[in-house]
Amino acid sequence: MNKDDNVCVCHKVSLGKLQSYTKREQPKVASQLSECLGAGTSCGWCIPFLEKIHKHHAEGKEDDLGLGAEDYCEKRIAYLIEKKAKQQKDG
Secondary structure: OOOOOEEEOOOOEEHHHHHHHHHHHOOOOHHHHHHOOOOOOOOOOOHHHHHHHHHHHHHOOOOOOOOOHHHHHHHHHHHHHHHHHHHHHHO
């Protein structure tokens, strides 16, 4: 993913915004990334990626989320379909 790609698609929070936030605010825990425009507070798909961004920042590493933007969005759609099916099953 590049800096302009959204990590949190629900709230349109890009990788670059999250990187700037972590540099500026130095969050102690990954959950504090939610303070960056609400990242991770809706569907939940991006939470593991926010945790990875936080970990990489703490270790001084470059962010590599392991997916291109297109793959990221496709996997998010599959996640949402699975999540909805589970919710319907659970009632």
